[in-house]
Amino acid sequence: MALTREQIAQRVAQEVQDGFYVNLGIGIPTLVSNYIPDGIEVSLQSENGLLGMGRFPTEDEVDADMINAGKQTVTLNKGAAIFSSAESFAMIRGGHVDLTVLGAFEVDQQGDIASYMIPGKLIKGMGGAMDLVAGAENIICTMTHADRHGNSKLLPKCTLPLTGMACIHRIVTDLAYVEIHDGKFVLKERAPGVSVEEIVSKTAGEMVVEGDIPEMKLA
Amino acid sequence: MALTREQIAQRVAQEVQDGFYVNLGIGIPTLVSNYIPDGIEVSLQSENGLLGMGRFPTEDEVDADMINAGKQTVTLNKGAAIFSSAESFAMIRGGHVDLTVLGAFEVDQQGDIASYMIPGKLIKGMGGAMDLVAGAENIICTMTHADRHGNSKLLPKCTLPLTGMACIHRIVTDLAYVEIHDGKFVLKERAPGVSVEEIVSKTAGEMVVEGDIPEMKLA
Amino acid sequence: MAGLDKVVGSYEEAMAGLEDGMTIIAGGFGLCGIPENLIAQIKKTGVKDLTIVSNNCGVDGFGLGILLEDKQVKKMVSSYVGENKLFEQQLLAGELEVELTPQGTLAEKMRAAGAGIPAFYTATGYGTEIAKGKDTREFNGRPYVLEESIKGDFAIVKAWKADRHGNAIYRLAAQNFNPMAATAGKITVMEVEEIVEPGELPVDQIHTPGIYVDRLIQGTFEKRIEQRTVRPS
Amino acid sequence: MAGLDKVVGSYEEAMAGLEDGMTIIAGGFGLCGIPENLIAQIKKTGVKDLTIVSNNCGVDGFGLGILLEDKQVKKMVSSYVGENKLFEQQLLAGELEVELTPQGTLAEKMRAAGAGIPAFYTATGYGTEIAKGKDTREFNGRPYVLEESIKGDFAIVKAWKADRHGNAIYRLAAQNFNPMAATAGKITVMEVEEIVEPGELPVDQIHTPGIYVDRLIQGTFEKRIEQRTVRPS
Numbered sequence: 001m002a003l004t005r006e007q008i009a010q011r012v013a014q015e016v017q018d019g020f021y022v023n024l025g026i027g028i029p030t031l032v033s034n035y036i037p038d039g040i041e042v043s044l045q046s047e048n049g050l051l052g053m054g055r056f057p058t059e060d061e062v063d064a065d066m067i068n069a070g071k072q073t074v075t076l077n078k079g080a081a082i083f084s085s086a087e088s089f090a091m092i093r094g095g096h097v098d099l100t101v102l103g104a105f106e107v108d109q110q111g112d113i114a115s116y117m118i119p120g121k122l123i124k125g126m127g128g129a130m131d132l133v134a135g136a137e138n139i140i141c142t143m144t145h146a147d148r149h150g151n152s153k154l155l156p157k158c159t160l161p162l163t164g165m166a167c168i169h170r171i172v173t174d175l176a177y178v179e180i181h182d183g184k185f186v187l188k189e190r191a192p193g194v195s196v197e198e199i200v201s202k203t204a205g206e207m208v209v210e211g212d213i214p215e216m217k218l219a
Numbered sequence: 220m221a222l223t224r225e226q227i228a229q230r231v232a233q234e235v236q237d238g239f240y241v242n243l244g245i246g247i248p249t250l251v252s253n254y255i256p257d258g259i260e261v262s263l264q265s266e267n268g269l270l271g272m273g274r275f276p277t278e279d280e281v282d283a284d285m286i287n288a289g290k291q292t293v294t295l296n297k298g299a300a301i302f303s304s305a306e307s308f309a310m311i312r313g314g315h316v317d318l319t320v321l322g323a324f325e326v327d328q329q330g331d332i333a334s335y336m337i338p339g340k341l342i343k344g345m346g347g348a349m350d351l352v353a354g355a356e357n358i359i360c361t362m363t364h365a366d367r368h369g370n371s372k373l374l375p376k377c378t379l380p381l382t383g384m385a386c387i388h389r390i391v392t393d394l395a396y397v398e399i400h401d402g403k404f405v406l407k408e409r410a411p412g413v414s415v416e417e418i419v420s421k422t423a424g425e426m427v428v429e430g431d432i433p434e435m436k437l438a
Numbered sequence: 439m440a441g442l443d444k445v446v447g448s449y450e451e452a453m454a455g456l457e458d459g460m461t462i463i464a465g466g467f468g469l470c471g472i473p474e475n476l477i478a479q480i481k482k483t484g485v486k487d488l489t490i491v492s493n494n495c496g497v498d499g500f501g502l503g504i505l506l507e508d509k510q511v512k513k514m515v516s517s518y519v520g521e522n523k524l525f526e527q528q529l530l531a532g533e534l535e536v537e538l539t540p541q542g543t544l545a546e547k548m549r550a551a552g553a554g555i556p557a558f559y560t561a562t563g564y565g566t567e568i569a570k571g572k573d574t575r576e577f578n579g580r581p582y583v584l585e586e587s588i589k590g591d592f593a594i595v596k597a598w599k600a601d602r603h604g605n606a607i608y609r610l611a612a613q614n615f616n617p618m619a620a621t622a623g624k625i626t627v628m629e630v631e632e633i634v635e636p637g638e639l640p641v642d643q644i645h646t647p648g649i650y651v652d653r654l655i656q657g658t659f660e661k662r663i664e665q666r667t668v669r670p671s
Numbered sequence: 672m673a674g675l676d677k678v679v680g681s682y683e684e685a686m687a688g689l690e691d692g693m694t695i696i697a698g699g700f701g702l703c704g705i706p707e708n709l710i711a712q713i714k715k716t717g718v719k720d721l722t723i724v725s726n727n728c729g730v731d732g733f734g735l736g737i738l739l740e741d742k743q744v745k746k747m748v749s750s751y752v753g754e755n756k757l758f759e760q761q762l763l764a765g766e767l768e769v770e771l772t773p774q775g776t777l778a779e780k781m782r783a784a785g786a787g788i789p790a791f792y793t794a795t796g797y798g799t800e801i802a803k804g805k806d807t808r809e810f811n812g813r814p815y816v817l818e819e820s821i822k823g824d825f826a827i828v829k830a831w832k833a834d835r836h837g838n839a840i841y842r843l844a845a846q847n848f849n850p851m852a853a854t855a856g857k858i859t860v861m862e863v864e865e866i867v868e869p870g871e872l873p874v875d876q877i878h879t880p881g882i883y884v885d886r887l888i889q890g891t892f893e894k895r896i897e898q899r900t901v902r903p904s
Contacts, residue, residue, distance in 0.1 A: 019674050021882045041674025043836070043882070047541060048467045048614050051880050052836075058671035064470065064661035065598075065612040071468040072667040079675060079836040079869025081877040082610055084617045084645075085467065085493070086549045089542025093560060093787030094854065096882050112565070122526055123538065125518035130568065131542030134561040135787055165565030238441050240649045260441025262603070262649070266774060267700045267847050270647050271603075277904035283703065283894035284831075284845040290701040291900040298442060298603040298636025300644040301843055303850045303878075304700065304726070305782045308775025312554030312793060313621065315649050331798070341759055342771065344751035349801065350775030353794040354554055384798030546788070555779070556810035558791040577789035577819070586810070610875050642843050643876050 001193045002174040003216075008142050010035045010218050011172050011189075012101055015140060021045055023092065023132060025102035026070050028142045032101055043079070045097055047128035049088045052080025069128065089128070092135040100136035102129060104143050104168075106158045109205040111168040111180045113141060114160035126163060133164035145173035145202050152204035154178065154185055175199050177216060184208050189216045220412045221393040222435075227361050229254045229437050230391050230408075231320055234359060240264055242311065242351060244321035245289050247361045251320055262298070264316055266347035268307045271299025288347065311347070311354040319355035321348060323362050323387075325377045328424040330387040330399045332360060333379035345382060352383035364392035364421050371423035373397065373404055394418050396435060403427050408435045444604040444654040445633060449479040452627050452655045456592060458485050459512075463548060463590035464492035464502065465619040468521075469664045471612030472501050473596040473629050475657040480594075481505055491515040491548070491588055493541060493615055498522040500662050509533060515588065517541035521664075540568060543585050545618055550587035552621020552650065557586045593623025596659075597646065600628060601636045604651025605644045613645065620646045627653045677837040677887040678866060682712040685860050685888045689825060691718050692745075696781060696823035697725035697735065698852035701754075702897045704845030705734050706829040706862050708890040713827075714738055724748040724821055726777060726848055731755040733895050742766060748821065750774035754897075773801060776818050778851055783820035785854020785883065790819045826856025829892075830879065833861060834869045837884025838877045846878065853879045860886045 003011065005028050013035035016022060023045045024030050036042060044053040047069040054075040057063070061075055068074045076082075091097060104115040113133055116126040133139060146152050154171070171178045176199045177189035185207040187199060192215050200207050222230065224247050232254035235241060242264045243249050255261055263272040266288040273294040276282065280294055287293045295301075310316060323334040332352055335345040352358060365371050373390070390397045395418045396408035404426040406418060411434050419426050446452050453476060456462075462480070466472030477496075480488075481504050488511050495514050496503030505511050506524045513535040520526055528534035539547070540562045550558055559582035563569050573584040595616040598609035606628060608616055620626050628646075633656045679685050686709060689695075695713070699705030710729075713721075714737050721744050728747050729736030738744050739757045746768040753759055761767035772780070773795045783791055792815035796802050806817040828849040831842035839861060841849055853859050861879075866889045 041676075043675055045882070048470075048611055050611060051838075051882055052874075056667045056669040059668050060671060062663070062666065062668060063610065064663050065610040067468065067470045067611055067664070069467075070665065071470070072665040073663060074667070076874055077869075079834055079838060079881065080874045081838045081880040082613060082875045083877070083880055084613050085541070085545040085615045086618050087880070089545050090782070090786030090854065091880070091882055093542055093562065094785045095787060096785075096854075122520055122529070123536070124520040125516060125536075125538045126540055126568075127518040128541040130540035130566065131560075131562045134564065135542075162566045164563075262442055264649070267703070267844055269844060270605075270649055271641075275900045275902040278901050279904060281896070281899065281901060282843065283896050284843040286701065286703045286844055286897070290703070290897040292896060292898065293900070295641055296636075298601055298605060298648065299641045300605045300647040301642045301846060302644065302647055303846050304774070304778040304848045305851050306647070308778050309549070309553035309621065310647070310649055312775055312795065313552045314554060315552075315621075341753055341762070342769070343753040344749060344769075344771045345773055345801075346751040347774040349773035349799065350793075350795045353797065354775075381799045383796075546786075550791070553779075555791050555793060556813075556815055557808075558783070558788050560788060575790075580789075582789055608875065613875065642841065642846065 003191045006031060007218055008172055008174060011177060011216055012140050012142060016040060016042055016099060020098040023097050023100045027103045029101035029103060047088055049083045049085055050080065052077045089131050092131050095135055095137055097136055098138060100132050100139045102132060102141060104141050105160055106153050106155055107141055107168050107171055108155045108158045109180060109183055109185050111166045112158045113163045113168045114158045115163045117161045129163050133167045139168055141168050141171045143173055145175040152202050154203045154205050156205045175202065187213050189214055191216055222410045225250060226437055227391055227393060230396065230435055231359050231361060235259060235261055235318060239317040242316050242319045246322045248320035248322060266307055268302045268304055269299065271296045308350050311350050314354055314356055316355055317357060319351050319358045320361060321351060323360050324379055325372050325374055326360055326387050326390055327374045327377045328399060328402055328404050330385045331377045332382050332387045333377045334382045336380045348382050352386045358387055360387050360390045362392055364394040371421050373422045373424050375424045394421065406432050408433055410435055442603045442648065444648065444651050445602050446653045446655055449475060449655060452476060452653050453479045453483060455625065456480065456483055456485050459487045460591040461489040461491065463593040463619045463622045464490060465595035465616030467493055467614035469496065469501050469662050471596050471614050471616055473594040474659055476594040476627055476629055477502055477504065484508065486510050487512040489513040491590060493517050493544060494521065495519045495525055496522065497664065498524055513537065515539055517544050545615060547585060547588040548618035548622040551589040552618065555587060557584050559584055590623045593619045593626040595620045595628050597628055597630045599632045599634055599639065600630045600654055601634050601639055603636050604628060604648030604654050605639055606630065606646040607639060607643065608645050617646050620650045625652050626650055629655050629657045631659060632656065675836045677884050678835050679886045679888050682708055682888065685709060685886050686712045686716060688858065689713065689716055689718050692720045693824040694722040694724065696826040696852045696855045697723060698828035698849030699725065700847035701727055702729065702734050702895050704829050704847050704849055706827040707892055709827040709860055709862055710735055710737065717741065719743050720745040722746040724823060726750050726774060727754065728752045728758055729755065730897065731757055746770065748772055750777050778848060780818060780821040781851035781855040784822040785851065788820060790817050792817055823856045826852045826859040828853045828861050830861055830863045832865045832867055832872065833863045833887055834867050834872055836869050837861060837881030837887050838872055839863065839879040840872060840876065841878050850879050853883045858885045859883055862888050862890045864892060865889065
């Protein structure tokens, strides 16, 4: 069965290692922080200039000067640091963030990603997404495998305006964990109960299936 | 009579205006701070990351973490700020310093300056001088008009490796206050008792002398 | 105002000299750390055809959003916009132009302007619409885009505390774009919650050195919250 | 060391992995704010053929100067050198190479390396020997030189206080090149006068966020003064 949003986050959380600095995008990526295993210490980076982002505040803790990149009120953990937007993106652009998790409209088998703009709809902007995909070596892209109409989001070539070129190597969808190697999608894991055939049929790009594809383990 | 080092500093100090941020180089430029008129408030910038540099410390005030760009122990005035070298040169390069005063080996009538290197002698380096001459719109160059052997330092074309190209517009020497306009030196003021003839004879570059050249006023 | 004292007596004085067609660099992220009262003063002056460089454009009725009400803005240079209906209307009606700029590139363009760096290379946006018409170049086998700095006729910023010389400290996440914006104006105007005497702030804890600040004023702030997210206590 | 805790147990551990021929970026200005003990540790390891990027090269017997004693340095990238006789001797003997770099350009090259900017334009050095062989380009009618960033295999820096996560504060003018150097190492090693617990430093007063710091160690410092200038009290 296709993974829920929570389960996608759970699978992504398995890629988080002890001591990582992690930037989580809006949506499913934000949920990842709920599934980081015990005993693993990470620091969440937020583009507006935070390291060590914590939980939402209680009513009493709310402070207009303390928001995250989603403009939500937040708190900080011990050992947090605050800095300017230039410093924040120096970190991001300079490759200092260990893992970036973000959503997308489309990813293609070259690793191109489209995530900020659907022509004809209102363009709100790329925010920090273009810097994030260009800056991180370690990015996980989360999305549904296909849209509501059944159209695949894993394409031979992106159709929407790009957020970045050749920067995505790992994708977690509701159906599968997929890597990109040498210009092809490579199927690595299936969602529990989802067949290889279903995944391949819902992948418009070229998908390599080698050997037995294991089911994801979701504790 | 030729100006003393102190008198050169005194003349330069007349160019300092209220509210100026000023960077003073090593040597004669440093002396300028002693002659800033009463009622004029300035802030001294030092390349290693200081604004609001003050006097030398007393024995009790000496602090190894508190030095200036000449590596001398200093103090700070009220309203001082300390920052990184990158920020310091952002200020300098970005043209935020209102006046820069520095010494030179040679200046030519194109405004080129040579101040950091004499081939054959040990090269110690340009330090912040190249950034200072490139960053400031308002620079005063101080030096003796000629060297000990009587060779002019105001040349048609610099002979030593340059610190910067076309960046000097004002020079105060022991004999004169000279400006540079349209590729020529222009004599503006004479040191008290020094003749126009002497100045012209000690200037290797083309010197424009128009009208009566007043004597400097040194209070 | 004399010597190094940057304090001005009124918001009128703070924004004096602002004219139609000028470019304004503004600090703030969303509604956090925005120069509320300087924006209100810009509305009051009624100047038109402004180009505004700011990460966002406020919301309906607050922040930079209020400058849309009388159509004072010709162009926004931002990374993320459209949190307000008026913005959308004016954009669709062709009354407003938007130049979308990646957030990190925007921050760096402001810093570069203040730091005397006319242009820099970044991998951000390579191969996207953002890079169209821009120079590209490889370094160590990777392609980069050349981005130019962006300077304002005015910069408007908001800090927490500053001394009379303009040495300023930002509070928490209200720092964001303010330090870079402060360096990027031909005239930089700063408003703060509290003005203190020179010597009261720790010298090695200044975020924005006073050399960047031309005019300083103390104001009172609403500090509206855009997304009030709370957990049960 | 586990999780975000960067503290290492010894100077040996702090500089582990340093090899012949590596490039080291060092913080400090003159003898102020230099990582004294990390430099001493480099001497102890005996590694050779180092390229050292630092504004200065210490003095005879102190700071980076001690690395000259056993001829460990192949090349210095600096803005101002030669405060020591050994340096002069080795330079004249052709045993040491120097790449003079304007001070502001040097600081910016380090910052750029840390910030993912492979190159930037500056007016500094245009028309001088520094610009030879480098690309130049005009912006708004003024010529600029293209300067590339400079990254180290190691960066060694000295701060005043840091928490265990490496969030650090510098004291007074000992800040200088340290914040930029801290961002420019593949491995950044920081030594401090005092390590505190996370949460003890004010979050909005951190000079170097811990994300840049890989290894952290507490040391004791001589803090030698290069030019002791005093006035009568």
